[in-house]
Amino acid sequence: MRDADGQVTSTIRRTVLPSGLRVISEQMAGVRSAAIGVWVGVGSRDESASLHGCSHFLEHLLFKGTRERSALDISIALDAVGGEFNAFTAKEYTCFHARVLDEDLPLAVDVLGDMITASLLSEDDVEAERDVILDEIAMHDDDPDDVVHNLFAEQAWGPDTPLGRGIAGTAESIAALSRAQVARFYRKHYRAANMVVSAAGSVDHAALVDQVRAAFGREGFLDGEEAPVPPRSGAVARRVHPGTVTASRPFEQVNVVLGMQGVPRDDDRRFALGVLNTALGGGTSSRLFQEVRERRGLAYSVYSFASHHADSGLVGVAVGCLPSKLDDVLDVVRAELRRVAAEGISEEELSRGKGQLRGGLVLGLEDSGSRMSRIGKAELVHDELLSIDEVMARIEAVTLDDVRSVAAQVFGRREILAVVGPS
Structure with a gap:
């Protein structure tokens, strides 16, 4: 660098x-x-x-x-x-x-x-x-x-x-x-x-x-000769099981995760998905935060996420709300996911999402511990180590069409719903 x-x-x-x-x-x-x-x-x-x-x-x-x-x-x-x-x-x-x-x-x-x-x-x-x-x-x-x-x-x-x-x-x-x-x-x-x-x-x-x-x-421990174990294979995509699962707990709130199958760790679509995730639920200016919390007051905490494994991944939205507001929360979240799947995001949301990702990347690598984690994980689980500049360039290269395409692919899939709260 x-x-x-x-x-x-x-x-x-x-x-x-x-x-x-x-x-x-x-x-x-x-x-x-x-x-x-x-x-x-x-x-x-x-x-x-x-x-x-x-x-x-x-x-x-x-x-x-x-x-x-x-x-x-x-x-x-x-x-x-x-x-x-x-x-x-x-x-x-x-x-x-x-x-x-x-x-x-x-x-x-x-x-x-x-x-x-x-x-x-x-x-x-x-x-x-x-x-x-x-x-x-x-x-x-x-x-x-x-x-x-x-x-x-x-x-x-x-x-x-x-x-x-x-x-x-x-x-x-x-x-x-x-x-x-x-x-x-x-x-x-x-x-x-x-x-x-x-x-x-x-x-x-x-x-x-x-x-x-x-x-x-x-x-x-270092005796003998052996080639390094290659990264875990993701050649065969692992499928998820749509459906609803609930658990009764004596909590004051209902906690919900609604999601779908995402993309594997090394899938090139992960950069577009990262921008989409940030625009959808990655901060206080995101769609979900504004719609669920600020405009409707349905929940205190709401965010979206994307997790990646070698052979698959998950995307989802997590919300904590009062039991009486659960149905309204699910209606709003589903409506936003359908809208993003059909229309994508705006130019302003694209720019803001890229900015958040770039800033988070650079600020997160200000200390030696973050740098150590980046290169260690890349060596163990990825086929390549992208430089910071290369990652920034891939984020910047994401287009509205890229985001619209990955949104349609991911949010058009059948949902997985987990609900935990009082019976």
């Missing part, structure tokens, strides 16, 4: 080790921080029914200690230098990440390498963390937004499919998981060729590669 004066402001470099472990970094000028992430190509959609929640369970367990460090040692190591340290599990990948001062990056690399390659997964830790995860599941069950989105995914993909099941698992599946099952899952998926180490900020790539070799060389 170059700034307004034509000076290089960031440099991306990539190295593939013989074991298949990929190391990618982005050097950013003028920063004193560094962010690092270890991206593993396994998520909840890789679980069988008997392993439901295993990816998330394993994410927790890797913080519990190694031969060199106890769980407390792991926490102290990053806390002592003021670092930020966390992890998350998604449908198609898991990420462990840290953000530190640039001088402390070698420490962060070593801690992450130790955790990833040499976790003990002791029986005692499995039992202790099982209760923590059961508490987390209970917490999500008390959040109406979490409940309705999980219900929506379950209806869309099917309750007996990996994509349709919740990431954290259920109380029953977590209670049934054994230490042996988790350990086998760990050995199968946590392989060098199935991982990407990404870093951004004040980073020297050659030094980073050396640090990764040392930190991830424990337990013979």
